[in-house]
Amino acid sequence: MCCSLRGGASRLRRSRYEARRMTLTVSGLGIGRTGRLLLRDVAFELAPGTALSVRGKNGLGKTTLLRTLAGLQPPLEGTLSHDPDAVAYAAHSDALKATLTVEETLRFWAQIYATDNAAAGIAAYGLDHLRARPGGELSAGQRRRCALARLVVSGRSIWLMDEPTAALDADGKSQLAAVLRTHLGQGGSAMMVNHGEHPIECTQLDLGVFEAAPEAARLDAFGEAVE
Amino acid sequence: MIALLLRDLRLAIRSGGGFGLGLAFFLVVIVLTPFAVGPAPAGLAAIAPGVLWLGALLAALLTLDRIFALDWEDGSLEQLALVVPLEGLLFVKALAHWLTTGAMLALLAPVLGILLYLPQGGALPLFLGLIIGTPALSFIGAFGAALVVGIKRGGLLLSLLVLPLYVPTLIMGAEVARRGAQGMPYDVPLALSAALSLFALAIMPFAGAAALRASLR
Numbered sequence: 001m002c003c004s005l006r007g008g009a010s011r012l013r014r015s016r017y018e019a020r021r022m023t024l025t026v027s028g029l030g031i032g033r034t035g036r037l038l039l040r041d042v043a044f045e046l047a048p049g050t051a052l053s054v055r056g057k058n059g060l061g062k063t064t065l066l067r068t069l070a071g072l073q074p075p076l077e078g079t080l081s082h083d084p085d086a087v088a089y090a091a092h093s094d095a096l097k098a099t100l101t102v103e104e105t106l107r108f109w110a111q112i113y114a115t116d117n118a119a120a121g122i123a124a125y126g127l128d129h130l131r132a133r134p135g136g137e138l139s140a141g142q143r144r145r146c147a148l149a150r151l152v153v154s155g156r157s158i159w160l161m162d163e164p165t166a167a168l169d170a171d172g173k174s175q176l177a178a179v180l181r182t183h184l185g186q187g188g189s190a191m192m193v194n195h196g197e198h199p200i201e202c203t204q205l206d207l208g209v210f211e212a213a214p215e216a217a218r219l220d221a222f223g224e225a226v227e
Numbered sequence: 228m229i230a231l232l233l234r235d236l237r238l239a240i241r242s243g244g245g246f247g248l249g250l251a252f253f254l255v256v257i258v259l260t261p262f263a264v265g266p267a268p269a270g271l272a273a274i275a276p277g278v279l280w281l282g283a284l285l286a287a288l289l290t291l292d293r294i295f296a297l298d299w300e301d302g303s304l305e306q307l308a309l310v311v312p313l314e315g316l317l318f319v320k321a322l323a324h325w326l327t328t329g330a331m332l333a334l335l336a337p338v339l340g341i342l343l344y345l346p347q348g349g350a351l352p353l354f355l356g357l358i359i360g361t362p363a364l365s366f367i368g369a370f371g372a373a374l375v376v377g378i379k380r381g382g383l384l385l386s387l388l389v390l391p392l393y394v395p396t397l398i399m400g401a402e403v404a405r406r407g408a409q410g411m412p413y414d415v416p417l418a419l420s421a422a423l424s425l426f427a428l429a430i431m432p433f434a435g436a437a438a439l440r441a442s443l444r
Contacts, residue, residue, distance in 0.1 A: 073444035093305075095302035108231075112307070
């Protein structure tokens, strides 16, 4: 009985994924912070069922790129063609409240996203035993799992993740890998900034080639070399 | 939206949520006033409406920067902005602030009025004035909080920004309470007070959403 119910729910979720199955295509995008251009002519494609790993040195604009794609800040050049409502974003910060329990938090986000995936999110990251634990009493890794569970809860098809494996232990990483495989299998896609090893196989995207002002950077390096 | 309102109320009531902060501040101001200005009933009764209104306004001001600052710091505001229209977000946040401060202050004020020898007939106008006037404080305040949300220790700037916008509400509200206490008709200032609140209710969500949009990027 319980299994049949769960089967129904996942079928429902799958149909929603198929309806929203979409390719994120970016070309000629210029992004930056506080008016300063960091990356220009950014171009890549993120097809349903694939994952993309974004690489680049510190301060290059990886987080800024994710924030721009999520719709939190406008691009400085070019336009975004995808529907911002297809995107869910897991930022650096876990966005948990110290006084709300794990279950309350995920139920709240399920209501905000108008989905019924709160239980799926809890199950995906093995948070069952932490249901009643307030956010303030979670360890860094547990907070991260809870934040990643929000992606499952969101029911959205394009996941943008900023260093998802930070603070995760081996168990957490394998849970993340399993969740990502399911998500990609259902026609979703993921784009992550990652410095360590990847949770799953993904295409690499090196942002270094899009750096906006390599001339200035080279001059700086030259100056240092002269000194 | 209702989920967001319930979450904000829940957060406010739980420990460290700041629900008691404004009320406690209000209580302290009113309890200490007789010690500061002397216990003579005539003098206290004369200043009671003004002091009660001033206390309520400052209590509301004290809790303003919590409206967005906490959600901003832990990243919740960003997450909410991805899903919820910012106008709606600001409306709900301001409403939650009003329910936990303005509405509570309006209930508390007539009781504390007794400490200041507020005439008996003055309790109802005081309550009406506060319940109708304080939404303007919360909505203007939420707009101010949205403006300074990205700024560290923005509380000082917030107070300076918001205070001049609070003046009309304070004048009308205190006038309602004063006229009520003296047994005069108070329908005109009450109507103007309601107009100020409705104006804030209609305009501030849009102004605040624009401010949030600028702060978030």
